[in-house]
Each structure stands twice: as structure tokens, then as C-alpha cells.
Amino acid sequence: MDRAPLDIAVGVLVDDHDRLLIARRRADTPGAGYWEFPGGKREPGESVAACLSRELAEEIGVTDLTSRSLIRFSHDRGPRPVRLHVARIDNWTGEPAGQEGQQVRWCAQNDLSDVELLPATNVILAALNLPPLYIITPSIGRGRSARQSWFDALDRALRAHVGDGTKAFVRLRQPGLDDDDYADLAKRVLEHARRQQARVLLDRSVALVERLSADGLHCSTRRAQRMDKRPIADNYWFGVSTHSADELTHAAAINADFATLSPVAATETHSEARPLGWPGFEDARGEAALPVYALGGMRPDDLGAARDHYAQGVAGIRGFWPGS
Numbered sequence: 001m002d003r004a005p006l007d008i009a010v011g012v013l014v015d016d017h018d019r020l021l022i023a024r025r026r027a028d029t030p031g032a033g034y035w036e037f038p039g040g041k042r043e044p045g046e047s048v049a050a051c052l053s054r055e056l057a058e059e060i061g062v063t064d065l066t067s068r069s070l071i072r073f074s075h076d077r078g079p080r081p082v083r084l085h086v087a088r089i090d091n092w093t094g095e096p097a098g099q100e101g102q103q104v105r106w107c108a109q110n111d112l113s114d115v116e117l118l119p120a121t122n123v124i125l126a127a128l129n130l131p132p133l134y135i136i137t138p139s140i141g142r143g144r145s146a147r148q149s150w151f152d153a154l155d156r157a158l159r160a161h162v163g164d165g166t167k168a169f170v171r172l173r174q175p176g177l178d179d180d181d182y183a184d185l186a187k188r189v190l191e192h193a194r195r196q197q198a199r200v201l202l203d204r205s206v207a208l209v210e211r212l213s214a215d216g217l218h219c220s221t222r223r224a225q226r227m228d229k230r231p232i233a234d235n236y237w238f239g240v241s242t243h244s245a246d247e248l249t250h251a252a253a254i255n256a257d258f259a260t261l262s263p264v265a266a267t268e269t270h271s272e273a274r275p276l277g278w279p280g281f282e283d284a285r286g287e288a289a290l291p292v293y294a295l296g297g298m299r300p301d302d303l304g305a306a307r308d309h310y311a312q313g314v315a316g317i318r319g320f321w322p323g324s
């Protein structure tokens, strides 16, 4: 039997209330009864964009799509391996309605947990909700004025990097602090972040994330390699640092919501590591089933290039921190 993945174009329609359009698979199809985002198989010689337009016209009767690519990934959790090319669609013509007798409905994201979704839909939702920029904090100084200017820079970074209607995401990275100092700092960082509606991921214990009601956990490669499952509940974000295709595969296997992949370019923080370059990034990123941030020598204006190479966005320390 042919196990080459089928190319599938998938469209996530988002309405003015941030609800998503879902469709129910018909009784005569594999995965019958499950809800999915509309889409279907690419025909020979067809482009992904043409496939998306055709499928959405055939299935839900909408045309003139304004779409933006969200993520491309493969999975083998259904009847046969598929490579999903997922786009977010904010504008279209026509009132979406099931053209093939299937049920179609708008659903708020908070209500999706009550719906039986196809496997791997969580990957699409992560790509939809994660921002384009992921800020990693530089080390905080010891003196009072160094601390004050670090917090000033944090506030400015949070304000500057809210993008695409998504919240800023910050990883509180402070390898020089002991656990108590880190916890004290995290508490204050969370207060600042809440004012800007930003999200903060901590990289120490799961217990600390829970105790402070932080937004999630970020794990180093080494820590993630020791895990055989996700260490934290699904209502927290869980990110993993990676440097290769194998590490990304492992991150997806333990159900990380996203990964960083580095170094794309040379960086001062890790000057010994050999840069991947964009072709190396795209090659290693491959079709792993999770959103991946390009990290290493990145600045916010590398976002376009990153997206061209199938990244969720760009992550960084220096390029994202005012005055560094």
C-alpha cells in the first residue's frame, strides 16, 4: 500500500467574534462524525492555494478567500499519512454552509473542548494562537538601577511585540539566578505582563508555574529529552528548545505546543554553535507536528524570511530587547 502522505489544504475561517468554522465529517467518510476544519485533497498538478479555494467552494460555498499560511505539518494518526497545509482565512465571500449535506457551525475556541475534533487539530490551534514573536529575557543585573532598567525594557518589549492581534509571549530565562531569586523575579514579571495581557513561560519547576499561575513552561533540550510525556496540563503552554530534526520529533512526541529551533544565525549567547542558515532551518524543521520558532541571531524584521521557511515566527533575546 502507498504510504506517501496525501497533501491536504485546510482553511480555518475566523469570524469577527474570533469564532472558528468547523464542519462535521459525513457518515460515508473516514473519521465520520469527527469535526474538522474544511479542506481536502490536492489534485495532481494543483497548487495548495488553488486546492484551498476549490475545496472551500465545494464544501462550504465560500469564495474570494483572503488567506495567510499558518502551518505545514505531517501526521499519521488517521487512516493514512497526511501532510496538512493550513491557512487562516479572515475574509471571504458567501455565507458558509455545508454543500455536501455535512453539518457546519461557528465555534468559540473555549467551546472546542466539548467537540470531538480530528486528531492533530491541537497543532492547528497552537499555530493559530501563538504569536509571531517570542521574547526571551536577557540576564537581569544585580544592582537596583540595573533591575529598574531591566523592567523598563521589559515593559517596552511587551508593548512593542504584541502583533497580529496576538499577545506577546515571554520566556523568563535567567540561568544565573537561584530558584528563590527566580521565583521572586517571576512574580514581578507576571504582574508587569498581566498589565499588557502578555503571556509568561517559566523554565524552572512545574510546581512554580502552577503556584504563580504563570502561562506555561519552557524546557531545555536536555530536560525535554528525559521526558516521555508532557509534564504539564493542557491548559498551560509548553515549549521546548531544539537544535535538530530528531529533537523536534521528540518535542512533538511529548506533545509540546511549540519549539524553538536554533541557531539559525550566529549568536553571542551561543557563539560555539554552528548556524543552520535558512535552508538548514527549513530542512530540520521539516514537517514536524508543532509550530517552530526560528531562534539564534534573529530580529523581529526576520519574520518574513522565517515564515517563508515554515516557521511560526522568530524568537530571540538581544534583537527583541530595547537597548541591547
Ligand SMILES: Nc1nc2c([nH]c(=O)n2[C@@H]2O[C@H](COP(=O)(O)OP(=O)(O)OP(=O)(O)O)[C@@H](O)[C@H]2O)c(=O)[nH]1
Binding pocket: 008, 009, 010, 029, 030, 031, 036, 037, 038, 039, 040, 041, 042, 055, 078, 079, 080, 082, 084, 118, 119, 120, 121
Ligand atoms: N479537512 C480536514 N482534513 C483533515 C484535518 N486534519 C486531518 O488530519 N485531516 C485529514 O485529511 C484528510 C482529508 O481528506 P478528505 O477525505 O476530507 O478530502 P476530500 O475532501 O478531498 O475528500 P473526498 O475524497 O471525499 O473528495 C483526511 O484523512 C482527514 O482525516 C482537518 O483539520 N481538516
